[in-house]
Amino acid sequence: MSTEPVRVEVIALAGLPEVRPGDDLEAMIGDALEATEGVLPVQPGDVLVVTQKIVSKAEGAVVDLRTVTPSARAMEWADEWGRDARQIEVVLQQARRIVRMERGVLITETHHGFVCANGGIDASNVGPGSGDVVTLLPVDPDASAARIRTALRSRFGADIPVIVSDSFGRPWRWGIVDVALGVSGLLPLEDLRGQPDADGRVMRTTVRAVADELASAAELALGKTAARPVALVRGANPPLGEGTIGDLVMAPENDLFR
Amino acid sequence: MSTEPVRVEVIALAGLPEVRPGDDLEAMIGDALEATEGVLPVQPGDVLVVTQKIVSKAEGAVVDLRTVTPSARAMEWADEWGRDARQIEVVLQQARRIVRMERGVLITETHHGFVCANGGIDASNVGPGSGDVVTLLPVDPDASAARIRTALRSRFGADIPVIVSDSFGRPWRWGIVDVALGVSGLLPLEDLRGQPDADGRVMRTTVRAVADELASAAELALGKTAARPVALVRGANPPLGEGTIGDLVMAPENDLFR
Numbered sequence: 275m276s277t278e279p280v281r282v283e284v285i286a287l288a289g290l291p292e293v294r295p296g297d298d299l300e301a302m303i304g305d306a307l308e309a310t311e312g313v314l315p316v317q318p319g320d321v322l323v324v325t326q327k328i329v330s331k332a333e334g335a336v337v338d339l340r341t342v343t344p345s346a347r348a349m350e351w352a353d354e355w356g357r358d359a360r361q362i363e364v365v366l367q368q369a370r371r372i373v374r375m376e377r378g379v380l381i382t383e384t385h386h387g388f389v390c391a392n393g394g395i396d397a398s399n400v401g402p403g404s405g406d407v408v409t410l411l412p413v414d415p416d417a418s419a420a421r422i423r424t425a426l427r428s429r430f431g432a433d434i435p436v437i438v439s440d441s442f443g444r445p446w447r448w449g450i451v452d453v454a455l456g457v458s459g460l461l462p463l464e465d466l467r468g469q470p471d472a473d474g475r476v477m478r479t480t481v482r483a484v485a486d487e488l489a490s491a492a493e494l495a496l497g498k499t500a501a502r503p504v505a506l507v508r509g510a511n512p513p514l515g516e517g518t519i520g521d522l523v524m525a526p527e528n529d530l531f532r
Numbered sequence: 533m534s535t536e537p538v539r540v541e542v543i544a545l546a547g548l549p550e551v552r553p554g555d556d557l558e559a560m561i562g563d564a565l566e567a568t569e570g571v572l573p574v575q576p577g578d579v580l581v582v583t584q585k586i587v588s589k590a591e592g593a594v595v596d597l598r599t600v601t602p603s604a605r606a607m608e609w610a611d612e613w614g615r616d617a618r619q620i621e622v623v624l625q626q627a628r629r630i631v632r633m634e635r636g637v638l639i640t641e642t643h644h645g646f647v648c649a650n651g652g653i654d655a656s657n658v659g660p661g662s663g664d665v666v667t668l669l670p671v672d673p674d675a676s677a678a679r680i681r682t683a684l685r686s687r688f689g690a691d692i693p694v695i696v697s698d699s700f701g702r703p704w705r706w707g708i709v710d711v712a713l714g715v716s717g718l719l720p721l722e723d724l725r726g727q728p729d730a731d732g733r734v735m736r737t738t739v740r741a742v743a744d745e746l747a748s749a750a751e752l753a754l755g756k757t758a759a760r761p762v763a764l765v766r767g768a769n770p771p772l773g774e775g776t777i778g779d780l781v782m783a784p785e786n787d788l789f790r
Contacts, residue, residue, distance in 0.1 A: 280544035280760065282753040389704045441738075445703055446647045446787060447780050449721045449741025451748070453705070463707045480699075483707030484752075490709070491749035494742075494768040495540040502538065510752040522705050529704060 282509040285313055286495040286502040290328065293503075299332035300425030303504055307430070310506075316432035319511035322422070323492035325503040326440035326455055327396065329418045330409040337364050337395075339406045351375065358397075361408055365393040368410060384411060387523040388455070390442045412438065415456020416518050423458040435459030435514065439489035452493035454485035454519060461517035462486075483522060484512045540767040543571055544753040544760040548586065551761075557590035558683030561762055565688070568764075574690040577769035580680070581750035583761040584698035584713055585654065587676045588667040595622050595653075597664045609633065616655075619666055623651040626668060642669060645781040646713070648700045670696065673714020674776050681716040693717030693772065697747035710751035712743035712777060719775040720744075741780060742770045 288309040290302045303324065307313055330336065344352070344359035348366055352359035355378035362380065366372070369382035373389055382393040394411040412418045419436040427433050438456040443449070454462055462485035469480075492505035546567040548560045561582065565571055588594065602610070602617035606624055610617035613636035620638065624630070627640035631647055640651040652669040670676045677694040685691050696714040701707070712720055720743035727738075750763035 280753050280755070282542040282749070284540040284542075284749070286538035441740075444741075446782055447711070447741060447744065448782055449739045449744070449780060451741050451744050481707045482699075482751075483702075483705060483709050486705065486707070486709050487748040487752055490745040491540070491542070491752055493740075494745055494749055494765070495538050497538070507752070522707065524704055524706055 280509075282491070282507065284491050284495040285310065285506045285508065286497070287313070287504045287506060289501050290503060293328040293331045295331060295334035295336060297332045299328060300422050303422060304426055304429045306504055307426070307506070313506050313508075314430065316426075316430060316434050317508055319509055321435045321437060321460065321488050321507045321510060321512060322426070323437045323439050323489055323496075323505045323507060324419070324422060325452075325496065326394070326411065326415070326438055327409050328503045329412050329415070329438050333412055333418065335410040335412055336407050337410060339364070339408060351380075354378075361392070361395065361397065364408060364410070365395050368393045368395065386411065386415070386455075386519070387525075388442070390440075394440060394442075394455075411440070411455065416458060416520075417456070419456040419458035433459060435512065437485055437488055437492075439492060441493070451486075452489040454483075454489045454522060456519050457485050457517050457522075459514060459516070460485065461513040461515045462519060462522040463517075464513050484510075485517075485519075485522060488512065538767075540749070540765065542749050542753040543568065543764045543766065544755070545571070545762045545764060547759050548761060551586040551589045553589060553592035553594060555590045557586060558680050561680060562684055562687045564762055565684070565764070571764050571766075572688065574684075574688060574692050575766055577767055579693045579695060579718065579746055579765045579768060579770060580684070581695045581697050581747055581754075581763045581765060582677070582680060583710075583754065584652070584669065584673070584696055585667050586761045587670050587673070587696050591670055591676065593668040593670055594665050595668060597622070597666060609638075612636075619650070619653065619655065622666060622668070623653050626651045626653065644669065644673070644713075644777070645783075646700070648698075652698060652700075652713075669698070669713065674716060674778075675714070677714040677716035691717060693770065695743055695747055695750075697750060699751070709744075710747040712741075712747045712780060714777050715743050715775050715780075717772060717774070718743065719771040719773045720777060720780040721775075722771050742768070743775075743777075743780060746770060 287306040339360040342360040344363035348363040349359040352362045371383040373381040383389050397408050415438045419438050423436040436458045437454045439452045440455045441450040464482040464484045466480040545564040597618040600618040602621040606621040607617040610620045628643050629641040632639040641647050655666050673696045677696045681694045694716045695712045697710045698713045699708040722740040722742045724738040
């Protein structure tokens, strides 16, 4: 019955300048760390959460819809449901599999194995005057996270695990929550199986998706716009190691819902 | 490009004594608030997250498996997959619908509309010497949250929204995350549709499951055992109001995955 509080702190970093294809995102994030009061030096247990959109933009994972010629299928469905046929075409082109395409909802499985609405392709917050540009998901979000981690380690001399996050819907519940798309330097699953619970008995089946919980926690501070796209989570102490997002994404043969 | 940090803090409250059926949980949580350094007075924007198990225990939502006679169906399936037939029987009795019952995985829809493994019925952390006792979900988690909120308002003169949380698995991704089971004093969905995004253009489709993100954030501080079952989340400023968990749970006719 300790009365010492256990605290986890989520700190939205200072805003980044508008990110454009080819920008040095790692340098911009490092500058944001330096510009934010009280976050440096990095502490053991810290995690950096970087939202997908700025990663995609820096990596040039964007498509100008004015260059897209929609297929008949995309045009027909977009017309029926009041959507932009060019964006539907991009979603279909990026999909490994169409999970649902009905009632105006288009859910696909991406090449990464993510199952998400519109293949994670998003039109909002891609910069002033760019209403026709959409962002794709990063090609390899683990590699994106690793590049950021490596650059920050060089600059600050400290190894900080990095999560690239995005907002996904879920079956059964309304609303989107932020989840992990890519990780570097942490294990996205914390395996507590076989560890004793509070009564000293065994918790046999608990595996926590700690990377997803970190992404959701970060969103609470990052808020509603893209003005603050990076957060530091301090005190959560996730399990460290060379994990990949593949540890978190179920292979179809293990998933009773595919 | 403000450099003022935006912070959200998750504070695990001091541990509660072992909770038993009939205990005054509201008083115990109030005592934990008082025993935890730096949380009182309550601040605007605070949310209290209370994990399901202590709520179920205080409300007597527990079943002694020694009183359960499993059906032939429960016995056969439990035998095939190395499970406790009495617990399977309780899951089946509590289910409104069986979603999946294959490969050793039993997913049901509860009377609340939650779709979860084993109907949210859990054997761990129910107190010393109680290896045969399982907790059910609270009958009405919104009402549980409201009782806690009302009692704390009387005691501290401040209205603090309350979330009752539990750990659920999800399709497509390994691992469990904490989500909201019941709410009082906040809107579980933050509807940002029609609000301008960072570029001043319109985000048309964003509804955030903020109650689920708060539950996940709380879990990061509450950690791996039941020793700290209550957290205060400070600075997240969720939308206030008389929401219910029904706002968050999809009706079957809206859910493409049921």
